[in-house]
Amino acid sequence: MRSTWAVCKREFISYFTTPVGFVIVGVYALLSGLYFTGSFIIYCRITQNPSTYGYDAIPEMEEWMLSPFLVLCGQLLMFIGPLVTMRLLSEERNKGTMELLLTHPLRDREIIFGKYLASLGTLFVLMLIVGFHLIIIGSFTPIEPVVLAFGLVTVFLMGAAFFSMGLFISSLANNQVTAGTMTFGIALVSWILGLMGQDLPETIPAPDTWPAGLIRAAEMVYAIFRELVVSLPLDAHARDLAEGIIYPHDIAYYLLFTSFFLFLTFRTLESRKWRA
Amino acid sequence: MTWIRRITGIAALVGIAAGINFLAVQEDLFAQVVVVPFLAGVAAGVAWVALVLTNIARTASQQRTLYGLNTVIASVVFLAICITLYAFARQWDVYADLTQEGRRDLSPITVQVLQNMDRDIDVLCFFLATDDRLVDMGRSNTRRFLDRLEAHTDHLNVEFLDPQVDRARLQGVGLQQVATQGTIVIRRGNRQRVLNLDSANARMPERDFTNALINVIRDRRPKVYFLTGMDERDIMDQGDRGASALRVMLEGEGYDVEQLELDLMAPEIPDDAEVVVINGPRRDLNARYVEPLRDYVDQGGRVLVMMDPWQRPPIAMGQEERLRPWLADQFGIQLGEGLIFSQETQTQILLSHDSTPFTTEHDAAGQFMGCYNYEHDITRGFNQQMIFVLARPTYPTPQRPERVTRSELIRTPPNFWGEKDVSLVLETGQATMGSEDLEGPVSLAMAATRQTDIEIGDTGQTRDARAVVIGSTEFAANAMLREITSHQNFILNTMAWLTESEELIAMRPAASRAEAIILTSEQEQFIAWLATLGLLQICVAAGVVTYLVRRKYQ
Numbered sequence: 001m002r003s004t005w006a007v008c009k010r011e012f013i014s015y016f017t018t019p020v021g022f023v024i025v026g027v028y029a030l031l032s033g034l035y036f037t038g039s040f041i042i043y044c045r046i047t048q049n050p051s052t053y054g055y056d057a058i059p060e061m062e063e064w065m066l067s068p069f070l071v072l073c074g075q076l077l078m079f080i081g082p083l084v085t086m087r088l089l090s091e092e093r094n095k096g097t098m099e100l101l102l103t104h105p106l107r108d109r110e111i112i113f114g115k116y117l118a119s120l121g122t123l124f125v126l127m128l129i130v131g132f133h134l135i136i137i138g139s140f141t142p143i144e145p146v147v148l149a150f151g152l153v154t155v156f157l158m159g160a161a162f163f164s165m166g167l168f169i170s171s172l173a174n175n176q177v178t179a180g181t182m183t184f185g186i187a188l189v190s191w192i193l194g195l196m197g198q199d200l201p202e203t204i205p206a207p208d209t210w211p212a213g214l215i216r217a218a219e220m221v222y223a224i225f226r227e228l229v230v231s232l233p234l235d236a237h238a239r240d241l242a243e244g245i246i247y248p249h250d251i252a253y254y255l256l257f258t259s260f261f262l263f264l265t266f267r268t269l270e271s272r273k274w275r276a
Numbered sequence: 277m278t279w280i281r282r283i284t285g286i287a288a289l290v291g292i293a294a295g296i297n298f299l300a301v302q303e304d305l306f307a308q309v310v311v312v313p314f315l316a317g318v319a320a321g322v323a324w325v326a327l328v329l330t331n332i333a334r335t336a337s338q339q340r341t342l343y344g345l346n347t348v349i350a351s352v353v354f355l356a357i358c359i360t361l362y363a364f365a366r367q368w369d370v371y372a373d374l375t376q377e378g379r380r381d382l383s384p385i386t387v388q389v390l391q392n393m394d395r396d397i398d399v400l401c402f403f404l405a406t407d408d409r410l411v412d413m414g415r416s417n418t419r420r421f422l423d424r425l426e427a428h429t430d431h432l433n434v435e436f437l438d439p440q441v442d443r444a445r446l447q448g449v450g451l452q453q454v455a456t457q458g459t460i461v462i463r464r465g466n467r468q469r470v471l472n473l474d475s476a477n478a479r480m481p482e483r484d485f486t487n488a489l490i491n492v493i494r495d496r497r498p499k500v501y502f503l504t505g506m507d508e509r510d511i512m513d514q515g516d517r518g519a520s521a522l523r524v525m526l527e528g529e530g531y532d533v534e535q536l537e538l539d540l541m542a543p544e545i546p547d548d549a550e551v552v553v554i555n556g557p558r559r560d561l562n563a564r565y566v567e568p569l570r571d572y573v574d575q576g577g578r579v580l581v582m583m584d585p586w587q588r589p590p591i592a593m594g595q596e597e598r599l600r601p602w603l604a605d606q607f608g609i610q611l612g613e614g615l616i617f618s619q620e621t622q623t624q625i626l627l628s629h630d631s632t633p634f635t636t637e638h639d640a641a642g643q644f645m646g647c648y649n650y651e652h653d654i655t656r657g658f659n660q661q662m663i664f665v666l667a668r669p670t671y672p673t674p675q676r677p678e679r680v681t682r683s684e685l686i687r688t689p690p691n692f693w694g695e696k697d698v699s700l701v702l703e704t705g706q707a708t709m710g711s712e713d714l715e716g717p718v719s720l721a722m723a724a725t726r727q728t729d730i731e732i733g734d735t736g737q738t739r740d741a742r743a744v745v746i747g748s749t750e751f752a753a754n755a756m757l758r759e760i761t762s763h764q765n766f767i768l769n770t771m772a773w774l775t776e777s778e779e780l781i782a783m784r785p786a787a788s789r790a791e792a793i794i795l796t797s798e799q800e801q802f803i804a805w806l807a808t809l810g811l812l813q814i815c816v817a818a819g820v821v822t823y824l825v826r827r828k829y830q
Contacts, residue, residue, distance in 0.1 A: 017826060022819030026812050033808035040807075041800050047792040058792060063417075129811060136803060141793050146374040202436075206306050218306060240420070246372040252365035256358040263354050267347045274343040 003106050007114025011088070012121040021122065024083050029129045031080075032073050036133045039065050044140075062147045066137070067242040070151035073130050074158030074242075075235050077123070078187040081159065084122050085166025086180030088115045089269075090173040098272075108269045112262065116167055123159040130155055146244040154241040157254035158234050162187070164261035171268040194233030200226050281331065284324040291317020382424055384657070386486045389493065390428040397432055397492060400461040402439045402446060402454040414458040414473045421482065462488045484528075491530040498550035498775040500526055501536035503565070506557035509749055511535060516755035519555055522767065525757065529768055531775075540564050545572040551774045553580045554599070556749035561599040573606055576730045576739030578774040582749040585615035585623075585668035585698070607724035607743045608677045612669035616688055616718050616747075617695040617707050625664040625688050625720070644687060652683045652723060654744070654769045660762030662686075662751065664720065669694035670747035671719045679727040685744070686721040694718045721746040723773070744770050 015021035043065040046053045092098040101111060130152065137143055166183045173179035204222055206215040230236060234257070237250040295314025302310055333341045382390075399422060403415040415436070422434045439446045439454045446454065449461045455472035462469045462485070469488035491497075502511050502519075511523040511533065523533045536552065538544070543564050545552060552572065554561075561569075573579065581603060600611045617623060630646030647662075648655040672682045694714030695707045709715070726741040750756060751763050771777075795803070 016822060019819055019823075022815055022822070026815035026819070029811040029815055030808060033811050037804045037807045040803065041795065044793040044795045044800075048794055061793075132811065133807060136807060140795070141791065150374065204305050210306075222305065239416075240371075244374045246374060248368055248370065249362060249365035252362055256362055260355060260358050264351060267351055271343070271347055274340060 003110040004114045004117065007106070007111055008117040008121070011115050011118030015084075015118070015122055020083070020087070021125075024080060024122065025125055025129065027083075028076060028080050028126050031076055032069075032129060032133065035072055036069055036136075039069055040137060061137075061141065062144055062243060066143065066147060066151065067239065069133070070130070070155055070242040071235060071238045074155045074238050075191070077126070077155070077159040078162055078191060078234065079184065080126070081162045081166050082180040082183035082187070084119050085163050085170050085183060086173075086176045087170070088119060088167050089171040089265075090176050090179040093173075094175045102272070108266060112167070112265050112269060116164065116262065119163045119167065120160060123156065123163060126159070127152060127155055144244065147242070150244050150246065151242045154238045157241070157251070158238055161234055161254045161257040161261075164258040164265070168261040168265045168268065171265045190233045191235070193229050194236050197226070197229040197233070197236070200229060202226070281324060281327040284320045284327060288317050288321035288324050291315075291320055293317070382428070383482060383486070386425070386482060386489075387428055389486060389489055390425060390432075393429050393431045393493060395431060395464060395493075397489065398461075398463040399432055399434045400445065400449060400463065401434065401436045401458065402442075402451075402461070403436065403458040404440065404454070404456070405438045411457055418458065418460065418473070421485070460485070460488075462492050464492045467492050487528045487530070494530045497530055497532045498771075498777070499532045499534065499546075499548045500551045500553060500771070501534055501546065501549045502553045502555060504535050504537045505562060505565075506554070506559045508554065508558070509556040509753060511555075514754065516753065518754050519752065521754040521757040522555070522752055525764055525768070526771065529771070531771065538562075538565055538568065543568045545569065545577065549577065551578045551580060551771065553582075555580075555582050555752070556584055557599065560597055561602065563595075563598060566598055566602055569602065570606070573726065573741045573743075574728060574730075576728045576741050578742045580744050580746075580770060580774060581611075582746045582752060583611055583668065584749050585666050585747065603743070603745060604673045605677065606680075606741075607726060607745070608673045608675070608680050608682050609722045609724055609743065609745045610671055610673045611745060611747060612671065612694055612714065613698075614669060614694045614696040614714065615698055615701065616664075616667045616669060616692050616720060617701060618688075618692040618716075619708075620691060622705065623666050623701070625667055625692060627662040627664065627686060627688070629659040629661070647686055647688065647717075649683060649685050649687075652685055654723060654766070654773045655685050658762075658765070658769070660765060662762045662766060663756070663760065664748045665750045665756075666748060667720045668747035669714050669718045669720065670722050670745055671714075672722065677726070680724055681726075682722060682724040684719040684721070685723050687717040687719045690716045692716040692718050720748065723770075742774050744774060 015024075043059075043061060046064075047058045047061075050058050089098070092101055134143065134148060134151075165186065166179075169183045169186070170176075170179040173182060203219065206218040208215075210218070231253075234254075237253045240247055241250050291313045295310050295317060298307070298309045298313065299305060304310065332344065401415070401418055401422070403418075404411055419436065422432070426432050426434065435445075437445055439459075446452075449463060449468060449470075451459070451461070451470065457473040459473070460471040462471070469491050471484055471488055502508070502523075509517065509519040511519045512535075514520045526533050536546070536549075540562070543562075545568050549572065552569070569577075569579070581599070583599075603609050603611060615623060616625060618625075627647040629648055643649055643651045648658040650656050650658075667688075671684070676682065693709045693716045695701055695709075696712050696714075697707065697710070701707050721744070723744045724742070726743075728738055728741055730739045731737065732739050746752075751760075752767055757763050757767070
C-alpha cells in the first residue's frame with residue numbers, strides 16, 4: 001500500500017509540476033464553463049418567460065440543465081482524458097524508465113494502481129471545477145442533493161472508466177502521442193456510435209427471399225450489433241444516474257468496464273516479463 | 277506462407293471497407309453488394325488471425341506461446357465474466373428513484389390502471405427524425421417512461437415511428453401531421469387519444485398519459501351534471517373563484533360534464549346522470565327541485581354537495597330551508613351553520629396524513645390516519661396535505677335514517693372547533709370556544725350510502741344511492757384546484773367512488789413545481805466571466821505560481 005501511494009504521489013505531483021496538469025485543468029474549465037454559462041443563463045431566461053421559448057411551464061432544472069451539464073462534463077473527460085492517461089505508462093517506456101521501475105521492489109499491481117490512482121487524483125481536481133459551477137447554481141436556487149451527489153458520482157464513474165481504458169492503451173503504446181491519439185480515436189468512435197445508436201431502428205427485416213434460418217441469424221446479429229452500439233458508449237449509462245435514478249446495470253457497467261481494462265493492463269505489464 | 281497471410285489481411289480490410297462503403301451508398305444492410313464483400317472480408321479476417329496465431333506458435337518459443345495463449349484466454353474469460361455480470365444486472369429490473377419528489381416513480385394511479393388492464397393498448401409514438409434538442413429530449417424521455425410502464429403490464433404495444441417514413445401509419449390513426457416535439461397516440465380498437473408534446477416538457481407528462489389511458493380503457497364516459505340556478509360556482513368561469521378547472525379535470529379523466537338547469541315547470545334529473553353536483557350554492561334549493569332530486573336518489577342516484585360555511589340561504593317569510601334538511605333526511609348528514617376555527621390558524625385548516633392512527637380524547641376508535649379516514653375507499657391511502665381556507669362542520673345527524681350507512685371522510689386536528697358565533701369571527705377575526713360550540717376534532721366531509729330497491733339489470737343486486745357532502749367549496753375552486761394536487765386527488769377519488777369506479781381511486785402524479793430564477797444582466801455577466809475566464813485565469817495563475825516556485829528552488 002505504501003508503495004502504491006509512493007507511485008501515486010510521484011505521478012500526481014508530476015502532473016502539476018509541469019504545465020500539462022494546468023493545461024488540462026484550464027481547457028476543461030474553459031469548455032465546461034462555456035457550456036455551463038450558456039445553459040444556465042438560457043435556463044434562467046426560460047424560467048422567467050417560458051412561453052417565449054415554447055414551454056407551457058417552467059421546465060425542471062434538474063432535467064433540463066443540471067443533468068445534461070453533468071453528463072457533458074463526463075463526456076468532456078472522454079476527450080480531455082487522453083491528455084491525462086497518455087503518459088502514464090508509455091512515457092516510462094519512451095524514456096526508458098520502465099525497466100528501472102520494474103526493477104524496483106514493486107509489484108505490478110502497485111505500479112498500476114499507483115498510476116491509476118494518480119489519474120483519479122487529477123479527475124478529482126477536474127471535478128472541483130464542476131463543483132465550482134454547482135456552487136454558482138446553488139447560490140441562485142436550491143439543488144436537489146441527490147441529483148447533485150449522483151451527478152458528481154456519474155462524472156467520477158465516467159472518468160474512472162475512461163481513464164482505465166486510457167491506462168491500458170498507454171501500457172500498449174511506445175510513446176505518449178500514439179497512446180493519446182489512440183485513446184482519443186476510440187473515444188471519438190464510441191461517442192459517434194452512441195449518437196448513431198439513438199437512430200438505429202429496433203429491427204431491420206432481412207429480405208424474404210433468404211432462407212428462414214439465415215433471416216433469423218441476420219436479425220440476431222443485427223440485434224447484438226444494435227445492443228452493442230446502444231449500450232457500449234460510456235455516456236449511454238450516465239443520464240439516468242445524473243438525474244438521481246439509480247439502475248444497478250448502469251453502475252455495474254462502469255465498474256465492470258473499469259475492472260476489465262485494469263485487468264488488461266495487468267496482463268500487458270505482465271507480458272513484458274515473458275516477452276523479454 | 278507469409279504472402280498468404282499478407283493477402284488475407286489486405287483482403288479482410290478491403291472486403292470490410294467495401295461493405296461499409298456500399299452500405300453508406302445503398303442504405304440497405306441486407307443488400308447483396310453490402311453483405312457479400314462484408315462477409316468475405318470477415319472470413320478473410322478470421323483466416324488472417326488464424327495464420328498469425330499459427331505463425332506465432334511456429335516461430336516463438338513454446339513457453340512464450342503458452343504464456344501468450346494464457347493471456348488471451350484469461351482476458352476472454354474475464355470479458356465473459358464481465359458481460360455475464362452486466363447481463364444479470366440488466367435483467368434485474370429494479371431502480372431507485374432518489375429524487376426528492378420521486379418524480380421518476382410511477383404514481384399509484386398509473387400502476388393501478390396498468391395492472392388492471394386486461395386488453396391490449398397500442399401506443400404509437402411519432403417523432404420526427406431531427407437533431408432538434410427538444411425532439412430528442414421528448415423522444416428519449418418518452419421511451420424511458422414507456423419502458424417503466426411496460427414493466428407493469430404486458431398489454432402495451434409500443435412503437436416508435438417516424439411520421440415522414442411511416443406516413444401510412446400516421447394516416448391510419450386519422451392524423452395528417454404531428455406536433456413538432458412529438459405525438460403519442462394511445463389506441464384501443466376505435467377509441468384513441470392523441471397527446472402532443474408541444475409543451476416541450478423535458479419528460480413525458482405522466483398525468484396526461486394516465487388520463488388518456490383511462491379514457492381509452494373505459495367503455496363508458498360517466499355523465500356528471502352540475503346543477504345550476506342557485507348562484508353556485510360556475511364550471512365555465514375561468515377566474516380564481518370559478519370552477520372551470522374542476523370541469524377540465526373531470527373531462528380529462530373521462531367524465532362527460534354538463535350544466536343542468538332544471539325546467540321549473542317539469543323538473544327532472546336526466547336518466548343518464550351518473551352524478552349530480554351541487555357546488556357552492558348561495559341560494560337555497562328551489563322548492564320544485566326537491567322532488568326530482570328525491571326521485572333521483574330513490575332510483576339509486578349519486579350526489580356531491582359542496583357548501584361554504586355560515587351560509588344560511590336567504591329564506592322568504594313563511595318558507596323553510598330545503599337543501600340542508602333534504603340531506604339530513606335522505607342521508608343523515610348535517611351541514612352545520614357555524615365555521616371551523618382554531619386559535620392558531622383561525623379559519624385556515626391544514627389537513628395532514630399521519631402514519632399512526634389518529635386518536636383523541638373524544639374518539640379513540642383509531643380509524644383515522646391524521647385527518648383522513650383510512651377505512652373509507654375515498655380516503656384510504658390518502659397521504660397528502662390539503663388546505664381548507666373556510667369550512668363548515670359537516671357531521672352525522674343524531675338519528676341515522678333507515679338503510680343509510682355514513683362515514684366521516686375528513687376531520688380537523690383536535691385544536692379546531694365548530695364556532696357557532698360567526699358574526700364574532702367576522703367582526704374581530706378572533707373567537708374562543710364556548711359551551712355551545714362543537715368540540716374538535718370537527719368533521720368536515722362525509723360520505724353516505726342508502727340502500728334502494730332498484731335492481732341492476734337481472735343481476736339480482738340493488739343499486740345504492742350515494743352522497744358525498746363537503747363543508748367547503750374553496751378547495752375545489754380554480755385558484756386552489758389548479759395548484760394543489762391533493763385537492764385534485766380528493767375530488768377525483770370522490771367521483772370514482774360515486775360512479776363505482778373504485779379501481780381509479782389512487783394518488784395522481786404531482787405536477788412539476790419548478791421556480792423562476794431571475795438574474796439581472798450584471799449577474800449574467802458575472803456568471804459568464806466567473807465560469808469561463810475567471811476559472812481559466814485561476815488555472816493559469818496557479819500554473820505560473822508553480823513554475824515560479826519551481827524555478828526558485830531548483
